[in-house]
Amino acid sequence: MKKDSINPKIRGISLLIVIVILLFLSNSVSGIIYPLTEEAAEAFLREKVSENYERLIMEKIETLRNIDDLILENPSILESNTKKIMDYFISILQAIYVTVIILIGIYLIFFSGSPEKRASAKSSLLLLIIGIAIISVSPYILMIFFGISEAITLNILSLAPVNKNDPFIHATEYILNMGRHIMSHSASGWSLGVERAGIPLLFIPYALLEGIFLILKLRFYMVAILSMILPFTILLYSFLPSRGMGRLLLEQTLLWTLAQAAMxxxxxxxxxGMNLTDLITSFIVPTGLKFIMELAGLLMLMLTPFIFVRLFRGFLP
Amino acid sequence: MNGKGKEKIMGRLAIVMLLVTVSIIHVTAQHASPALEPSLASKLKDLMDEVSREYPKMGMEITRRIDFYFYIADRIDALMKIYSENLIPFIYQRDLFQGNTIKDTPALLRAPAVLGILNLFISILQPFYALAILITSVYLLFVSGSPLGRARAKSTLIKLILGLGIITLTLPIIEMLLETSHYLTSVLLSIPSPESPINVEMFMLAKEFFIKYFLVVTFFEIFIGLPFLALLILLPAGVLMVLAIRYFMVILLTIFFPFTILLYSFFATKRVGRILLNQTIIWIFVPVIDAIILLVTWIAYNSIFSIPEPATGVLLDLNTFVVFSGFLMLILAPLIAMGIMSWISSLALISAIFLKPAAMTTAYFESGKRIENEM
Incomplete structure (x- = not known):
C-alpha cells in the first residue's frame, strides 16, 4: 500500500496553527496542557492494547506454523478415555446381543415353525454373530481407519510447497498492520489514533486464525464423539428398521474423519495457487488482489469440513 | 500533488477555518459583552467559558475523525482501483490458467507443481482401474448372474475403459472447458458496441454513495459509520474473493478430476461422482455467469442514463442501486448457480406468511371500493 502522500511541511504548519489557536482560545496554559496530557495517556493506552493484540496474533501465527500436527490430530483410541467409554458401550451391547442370540437359538431348537420362519431366524442368527464380532473389534477397526486417513493426509501434506502457511500469515499480518495503523497513528504525522474503529480490525485477524484452530478442534471432538458411539452406529446400521439412522451416523463418522484429508x-x-501467481508474467497480481486471494483461501480452508461433509452426504447404500 | 492530496489539504483547511470562526465568536463574546443585555451577555459568557474548557478536546476529536476518514478513504480508493483495474482480467483468468503464448509463460495447469500431483494421482488410480476392469470381466465371464446384473456389469466395463482413457486426457479436457468458458465470456463482454465498451468504473457510483454516508456519519459517531465502511470494503472484496475461490477450485477440481471420473464410473459411487463433475463444470463456467451479470448491469446503467432526465438526482440514485445490485449479483450469482444459496428459498416462507393477510386486506378494500361505486 502507498504511504500517506501529504507534505510534512504542510502538516507541521497546520499543527502549529492548531496549537496557536488552541493557546489563544484557552484562558490558561493548563487549559491546553490538560487535554494534551489526557490525549497522550489515551494514546499510550491504545498503543499498549494494539501491542498486546499483536503479541496474541504472533502467538497464533506460531501455532499456525504447526498446522500439520493440528490437521493430523485424531483421538487416540487405545490410550484415552474414549476407549473406556467405547468398552462400556460394547459391554452393554454384547449383553444384548448374547441375549438375543440365546433367544433365537431357543426359538430354532424348540419352536421351529414354518421353513420360511426358520430360514429367516437362521439368517438373523448369522447377522447377529457377525454383528457381535464387528462390535467387539470396533475400536481396532476404527484405529485402522484412522491410520489410513492419517496416511492419506500425510501423503497429501508432503506434496505441499515449503511456504504453505505463508498466504495465511500474510493475510493476517496485512489486516493487523492496518488495525495498528488506525489504533496508533503514526510514524510520520500528527494524526491521532481511533480506538473504536481500530479494535475490530485488530480482532479480525485474531478471529480468523482462531477460527481455523476452532474448526480443527471441532473436527477432533466430532470424531471423538462419533467414535465413542460407533458400536451403536454398527448396531443401528445392521438392522433394517434403524438403518437410516445408522447410515447417517456411519457416514458422519467416515466423513468427519476424512475431513482432515480434505483440509x-x-x-x-x-x-x-498462491505460489503460481508469482510465476505468471502476463498477469501481474497486485499486492491488494493477492491479499484478497489469500483471505479467500483462508475462508475456504475454514469452510472445507462443512462443505465436504455436506457434499458427500448420502454416499453409503 | 494529486487530487487526493488537495482534498486532504482542503479538509484540514476546513478544520482550521472552523477553529478560527469559533475563536472569533469567542473573543467577540468576551469583549462585546457590556454592549449586550446583561442576562444574554452572562449566558453567552457562561457558554463560551464552557466551550473554552471543552474546546481543545473537541478540536482534537474532530481532527482525529477527519484524519481517520482520509486514511480510510485512501484505502477504499486503493481497493476500488484494484477492483476496477483487475475485474475483467480476473473474470477471464485466462492468463492465469493457459499462460500467454506471446510471452511464452508456462501455462498454470501445466506448471510442475500441479502436473506432479496430477500425475501422482493418475499413477495411483491406473492400477485400481486395471483391477476393476479385471474383476468386472471375471464377473461377466464366470459369475454372470441375473440379466440386470449382467447389463449393469457391461455398462460399468464400458465406463471403466472409457474412464481410463479420460483420466489420461484430464488436462486437455479441462483446458478445452476453460477455453470454451473463456470464448463465451469474451463473446458476452464484446456485445456492447466498441464505442462504449463495458466500463468497470461504473461501480465507483456505489462507492461514492456509501462513502458520502460514511463521511457524514463518521463526524457524529465513528462506530455508527463502521457498517458503511464494512459495506464499502465487502462489496468489491467479495466479488474478487468469489473469483479467487474459483481460481483455487479450478486447480483443486482439476487435480481431483481422475477421482471424479472413477467415482462416476461405479454404480455405488455414481452420486458422489455426479456431484463432483457438476461442481467441476460449474466452477469452470463461473466467468460466463459473471460476464452476464456485468453485461446486464452495464446495459441497465446505460439505459437509465439515456432516459430524458426528469431530475438528475433521481437518476443518479437509481443508477447507484443498479450498480449496488450488480455488486451483490456478482457475489451471489455464482453461489446460486452452485446451489449453495438454496437456503434462501426458505425466505419464501416469510412472503407466504404475509401473502394471505395481504391478499385478504386487498380483497376487503377492493370489495369496499366496489360497494362504494355501486352506491
Missing amino acids: AFVLVIIAI
Whole structure:
C-alpha cells in the first residue's frame, strides 16, 4: 500500500496553527496542557492494547506454523478415555446381543415353525454373530481407519510447497498492520489514533486464525464423539428398521474423519495457487488482489469440513 | 500533488477555518459583552467559558475523525482501483490458467507443481482401474448372474475403459472447458458496441454513495459509520474473493478430476461422482455467469442514463442501486448457480406468511371500493 502522500511541511504548519489557536482560545496554559496530557495517556493506552493484540496474533501465527500436527490430530483410541467409554458401550451391547442370540437359538431348537420362519431366524442368527464380532473389534477397526486417513493426509501434506502457511500469515499480518495503523497513528504525522474503529480490525485477524484452530478442534471432538458411539452406529446400521439412522451416523463418522484429508488437500492447493501467481508474467497480481486471494483461501480452508461433509452426504447404500 | 492530496489539504483547511470562526465568536463574546443585555451577555459568557474548557478536546476529536476518514478513504480508493483495474482480467483468468503464448509463460495447469500431483494421482488410480476392469470381466465371464446384473456389469466395463482413457486426457479436457468458458465470456463482454465498451468504473457510483454516508456519519459517531465502511470494503472484496475461490477450485477440481471420473464410473459411487463433475463444470463456467451479470448491469446503467432526465438526482440514485445490485449479483450469482444459496428459498416462507393477510386486506378494500361505486 502507498504511504500517506501529504507534505510534512504542510502538516507541521497546520499543527502549529492548531496549537496557536488552541493557546489563544484557552484562558490558561493548563487549559491546553490538560487535554494534551489526557490525549497522550489515551494514546499510550491504545498503543499498549494494539501491542498486546499483536503479541496474541504472533502467538497464533506460531501455532499456525504447526498446522500439520493440528490437521493430523485424531483421538487416540487405545490410550484415552474414549476407549473406556467405547468398552462400556460394547459391554452393554454384547449383553444384548448374547441375549438375543440365546433367544433365537431357543426359538430354532424348540419352536421351529414354518421353513420360511426358520430360514429367516437362521439368517438373523448369522447377522447377529457377525454383528457381535464387528462390535467387539470396533475400536481396532476404527484405529485402522484412522491410520489410513492419517496416511492419506500425510501423503497429501508432503506434496505441499515449503511456504504453505505463508498466504495465511500474510493475510493476517496485512489486516493487523492496518488495525495498528488506525489504533496508533503514526510514524510520520500528527494524526491521532481511533480506538473504536481500530479494535475490530485488530480482532479480525485474531478471529480468523482462531477460527481455523476452532474448526480443527471441532473436527477432533466430532470424531471423538462419533467414535465413542460407533458400536451403536454398527448396531443401528445392521438392522433394517434403524438403518437410516445408522447410515447417517456411519457416514458422519467416515466423513468427519476424512475431513482432515480434505483440509490438507485444500491447504496444499491454496499454497500451490498462491505460489503460481508469482510465476505468471502476463498477469501481474497486485499486492491488494493477492491479499484478497489469500483471505479467500483462508475462508475456504475454514469452510472445507462443512462443505465436504455436506457434499458427500448420502454416499453409503 | 494529486487530487487526493488537495482534498486532504482542503479538509484540514476546513478544520482550521472552523477553529478560527469559533475563536472569533469567542473573543467577540468576551469583549462585546457590556454592549449586550446583561442576562444574554452572562449566558453567552457562561457558554463560551464552557466551550473554552471543552474546546481543545473537541478540536482534537474532530481532527482525529477527519484524519481517520482520509486514511480510510485512501484505502477504499486503493481497493476500488484494484477492483476496477483487475475485474475483467480476473473474470477471464485466462492468463492465469493457459499462460500467454506471446510471452511464452508456462501455462498454470501445466506448471510442475500441479502436473506432479496430477500425475501422482493418475499413477495411483491406473492400477485400481486395471483391477476393476479385471474383476468386472471375471464377473461377466464366470459369475454372470441375473440379466440386470449382467447389463449393469457391461455398462460399468464400458465406463471403466472409457474412464481410463479420460483420466489420461484430464488436462486437455479441462483446458478445452476453460477455453470454451473463456470464448463465451469474451463473446458476452464484446456485445456492447466498441464505442462504449463495458466500463468497470461504473461501480465507483456505489462507492461514492456509501462513502458520502460514511463521511457524514463518521463526524457524529465513528462506530455508527463502521457498517458503511464494512459495506464499502465487502462489496468489491467479495466479488474478487468469489473469483479467487474459483481460481483455487479450478486447480483443486482439476487435480481431483481422475477421482471424479472413477467415482462416476461405479454404480455405488455414481452420486458422489455426479456431484463432483457438476461442481467441476460449474466452477469452470463461473466467468460466463459473471460476464452476464456485468453485461446486464452495464446495459441497465446505460439505459437509465439515456432516459430524458426528469431530475438528475433521481437518476443518479437509481443508477447507484443498479450498480449496488450488480455488486451483490456478482457475489451471489455464482453461489446460486452452485446451489449453495438454496437456503434462501426458505425466505419464501416469510412472503407466504404475509401473502394471505395481504391478499385478504386487498380483497376487503377492493370489495369496499366496489360497494362504494355501486352506491
